Amino acid sequence: MPLVMSKDEWSRIVSWTDSNRENPETVRRREYIRYLHETSQAMTKAWPNSLENVNKRNEELRRARIAAAEQANTDFYKQYVRRRREEQRRLMAGARDIIFKNKDAPKMLLRAVIESVTQKEREEQVKFLGELRRQAAQRKRDDDAEITRNAEEWNRLMATRKQRRFEVNKKYQREILDQAAEVAERRRREHETELRQQQQDNIKANEEMDTIKQFEEDFKEREKARIFRDMEQARREVEARRSECAARDRLDDRLIQVLQNTRARVDRRRKQTEKGIQEEKQRVLHAISMQLATGDAAREQHERDILDKAIKEQQLKEEARHESEVQKRRRMRAEREQLHLQQLRDEEERLHCLHTTRSWEMLNRFKNVELYEDYVSKLREEKHRKTQEHRADLLRLWKEREERDAAEVAARREFYGARAERLLREEERRLLEHAAALVQEARQQHRPEYPLHRAVHNYCKQQRLYSMPPLPRPLQLHFPKYAPEDRSGQAAPLDEAPPSTLAPPTTDTGKRDGLFQGAKSTSGGQDETEQAYKRRGSANGLQRKSAEEELTLPPISQTIDKSRGSPHSK
Template sequence: MESTWYLFPGQTLANTKISDRSHALHIRSKEWGKITSHLDRKKLKEQAIQREREHKQYLDDGSKRMIQNWENSLENIRKRKEEERLKHKEQKKEDRNQKFFELREEQEKIRKDYVDKMRKQIYMNTGNARELTSAFVTSEILYEREKQKDFKKLIDKHYEEEAAKYAQVVKENAEKELLENREKELKKRKKNKDHGDYLKQEIAQKSLRQQEEKQKQTEKEALDNIRAMEEMECLEKKLLEKKAKNMQELFGEKKKLLKQEEEKKIQLAKEESELDAVVAIYKETKHRIDCMKKAREKELRDEAAARQEAVAKLVMAHEKAKTEVEEERMKAAIAEKDAIEKKKLKKRAEYDKKMKEERFEDRKKFIEHEEVANKKQAEIRKWEMLNRYKTDEILKKYEESKRKQHWKKVLEYRKELLEQMSEEKALLLQEKEIEEFVTRSNFHNDDDSFFEYADEVLKLAKKRGRSTYPIEKVIMQYKKTNLLLPDKCEDNCENYITSKEAKSMSQQIFKKSQKNKNDRSCRCRQEEKKSVSN
């Protein structure tokens, strides 16, 4: 490996800069590969890893191919377990579905039974079946009422027996109480007698004690009165002495007060005399001051009046001079204004004359223009009249054609409506026939249901031992309402049973009577007809 500088012709290493020279490196490829091998280091590592991975994959594939037919290999064991798990899962799913279907069938059955039950209950509580239910309830009520009456009689009998027993007990207790009261009365009388004797003794002793105490009290009161009199006399003496002493003290104080009053009066008189002297002096001084004040005010008023008079004279003179100047100015202004007005009037007269001439000319031109316009307008009106006539003719033709078309459409629409009406009538007739057929079939079904329920109610009432009269009454009423009873037989019909005597007809007889509904004769006549036909 070596490096060399390349120079252009005429250049040497001495006379050229390093930046102007070309430098080259000569190296072998092996050594160059060693130098640049670090640049491909990542790529080489990846290639080595890839080779290792491919080798492992080759070994793994070979191992799998080797053991794929072994029964006890992990893969095959795992597959068998997975298949068993899936099979078990499917079996559980089938079992669950089977249980679900069984449960659904059971629920459907329960639902159906419940729906039938509810329908039966609804049927029992609606329409004619409700009347049967009410009749059955009435029979139950009658039965309960009879039982209640029996029970009430039993209760009344029991109450009577209890009342008799109670009366006997009360009577015995009253007799016992009477005997006890007599004994108590005797004891009470004896006790009261003993108590009365004791009270008499106590009263006698008490009266003696009271007399002794009263005597002692009188003696004590006499002594107290004597002592009180002595104390009163002593007290009166002391009061008199005290009163005399007080009178003396009051007399001395009164003297002192009178002396003080006299001194005060003398002092007041002296002060009043001094005050009167001062007031007189003040009054005289005030009078002199007022006189001086009034004189000064008069002098000031006179001076002010003189000044005002002088000022007024000056003002009057000034105003007079000013007024004269103003009058002169006004006269000059009026003269000037009159001259201006005269000039304006002259100009206005000239202007009016000119305008009058122009107005006459304009009027003449306007009249000429109006004549031309009137001629044009007359021509236009003539053409408009012609156009109107032509337009009216065209409009009449158009309206006539339009009216014909409208009438044609009306006739077509009427025809369609008549066809629709005929079709609707046919449909209505058909629907009416269908409705009558359905109604007849519904009547048969309703009758079957009613008589089936009636037989059930009758059996239940008979089983319970209840009265069947209300139920039979409802059945007969239903037959009368729905025209299910045969007409009345003749007098020679011995087998006919009236509605009052008849019991409930069975459902089978009712069905037989429905085979020929138009035959309204009684059953005996129907049997005769059958025998004749046979």
């Protein structure tokens, strides 16, 4: 399609498409952008928050902090050196002073100087204390005279005020007593009115309860007459009816409980009202006494107005509370009546349905007597079978329980009897071996052995390891196998190997008593952890590690007999 354009337009297109020449607009824009870039760079050099200036300033601050830290370290080191020199010089001077003072002559002279200085200070103190006592006595005389004058003036003022207060109190006492008597009479009339209303409410509640009980008794009589007319086959229904009677009795009990709670609430409210009246009376009397004590007529009038206002507000509150109590009792009585009527209607409907159902069931039973007898026989057989199964289960469980109890008793006797005795004997044997090792160590170190022998003797007496006296002749007939046994030398032999918790004592005497640094055993054995070592036994100094060798020593009794004789022979 041909295009029609002017010469200027064609020249512009030719100039644009000419590759040897740039567009002047583009050149001008590029120069303008370069100018803006150079100008912005020149401007940012003076900006405080530019990236270059921020980095430069941070570097200067870092160098300044480093220089300040170096200067502070230098100053601290110089100060530390100076302080150490002063401390060393002071210590040397103190040491010279101490050495000088510890000699005899300087000590005597120093004591004399100290005593003279002390006496001089004491004389100055005596003079100063005398001057203080003189000034205190003068101040006391001046204060006593001032107090006497003030007391006389105060007594005269109080006598005048007392006479005026007595006259004012006599004037207002009669008015306040009249007001108190009027308030008490009004309270008494209100209280009597409330008591009469409560008595009327109680009489009405008793009448309602009598009506309910009469209705229940009539209903029970009708039910009993109908139950006696029923057949022997209606035992289940009789039981259901008895449960219904029990529920009805519980309902009566609940109604009685509600009535009792109502009476208790009424009594409590009455007591609260009486208590409030007494408190109000006490408050009024207290206000009266406070008014008498103040003696200010204007304030008494203001307080009297406040008291009258409070009494009126209290009366309004009492009337509102009484009205709310009356409304609440009426509402509760209406609710109880509605609830009781609804329960009676529900019970009547239920009994009607029950009677209809029972009538249909009786007709069905009489219709098929043979089927009923067959059903009863099957029930009897099923009951007999279940009884036999239950009896067998009871016998089996009884036998299992007896066997389990017997096993538990036997295990308990073994645990607390023979096993406990074996553990006790093993513990005694190890303790005596440990004591023998300590005695041997003391003998080697040439230390006294008597404390060890005394400790062993006390332990044997406490644990009854010495032989007990023989049994009386009558008891010997019942215990023919008993014989006195002396276990102070060594414990009785074990029938079985002792458990791991009763390992022999350690031979590391340094670890045991801290008196001798013994060489640790390097015999073979697997190292055990600290927790495993703790589980091996209680931390009583008698356990050992598995890496330590056992210690075999003669009984302590033989060692004692050889050295000092038996401990109990003393």
